[in-house]
Amino acid sequence: MAAAPKHDVAEIAHKVLKLCVQERQNVPSQPIVSIVPPQNEREIGSIAKPSQAPSSIDVTLSHAEKIFGYRVRMDHPRFFGFIPSPASDLSWLGEILNSAYNTHAGSWFQSSGPSAVEKHLLSWLARDAIGYPEMAGGCFVSGGSMANLSALMVARDQKLSFEDRSKAVAYTSDQTHSSLAKGLGILGFHPNQIRKVACDDKMRINTTLLQSAIEEDNASGKIPFLIVGNAGTTNTGTVDPFPELAAIAREHGLWLHADGAYGASALLCKSRRSILNGIELCDSLSWDAHKWLFQTYGCGMVLVRNRKNLTSTFGTSAEYTQDAAETAESFPNFWNYGPELTRPARAMKLWFSFQLLGLDAIDNYINHGFELAEIAQSSLERLPDWEILSSAQMGIICFRYKPSGIPAESLDGLNAKISQTAIEENLAAPLTTRIRGVLVLRICCIHPGLSGEEMVAVIDGLNQVAKSLLPSIDSKTNGL
Ligand SMILES: Cc1ncc(COP(=O)(O)O)c(C=O)c1O
Incomplete structure (x- = not known):
């Protein structure tokens, strides 16, 4: 049998890194949105398939450039859709380091160095940033959806017996991220076991309606067990009133989870931290480092007020892992704190970025x-x-063009066209959403590389685009 070809690792590393650095520097001058044209899809298909003989690094990297060229640059300073990814260069460099060391961060035996970093970083975030007590802890996971799923599973186990599950009810607002309903579905709950409580005029969960829904459900023999509060909704950046939610949860004995996948990062910004007052009263919290902590995908955290709640849900053992069994709580096996067994040391790239940036820079960003x-x-x-339609909060603003004389029924189409045109012209990528049924442009602008002057220029540019589209509104059909 022929031996595997030997690679010059140093040469490949040099070429890969050169391309990466070049790409990173070029992002701001590249198209924000680039989608494979249907006629080019086959070409990608042809380079996707492995061939019998190996390719050279130069050919493979040129293919990589072509493939990666077709994407939304989520890290472009003027990409404002969904939650952008303003990842620091230090994050991908930390990831390379982490990937090269390739630690299995499941057990202390396999990963005592990186696991110690994970433990100390999480307890610093839990105690110093959130304000949780000493017994708090957490686990790094792939992102917000997994953090939410993990917290929901803990909530279920802490609040419900197996027999209670079919009667259980969870409460979210109508603005809560879809990953919560998905997580509850994965855990076996039926959609009608989720009450999506309406919001007040500030888009915060209406706590009067929440209180009466819980009382109604209790009276009809259902078993309320969980309230999810939003620490920065995806749509508008709104924060639910955590002190009130905590009082309701306490009164009825419910678990309170905060979805801070997006907004929890405000905890590291001294002048804005108070927007999250009361978050320390929650039993659990999701927090994504790949959103507003400047990390590449996928880097999220689930944090809990009492870390024993994680191990009682996720703790496992097997005969073949007995040599790696946990010897003391202070030497944690993170496979007992979350859903994964084999897992990368995700904390390391966040640690690397924190070390090289310092907390003052994170606060400023x-x-x-x-x-x-x-x-x-x-x-x-x-x-x-x-x-x-929704004022600036947590780096998000929602608005629309509404010139006089344009019929109301044309406004959704006009604003959707403004978004499309801004993208086509590579001015910026504000995508659209709906606020109380109305189509709006939404800007989520958390990129430290965009200046205030550039933001003013983007708004001026959108105004020009909007005005240029007005003549195309057909006065007969009122359409575009
Ligand atoms: C508030 C909120 N929660 C949860 C999620 C899901 O996170 P992820 O996409 O990392 O799974 C998102 C994603 O945008 C979010 O904004």
């Missing part, structure tokens, strides 16, 4: 995101014909 949305708001307020 997060504050900058808040400020950019506020700058967008004041620019919009100076222009006629723009309506703000």
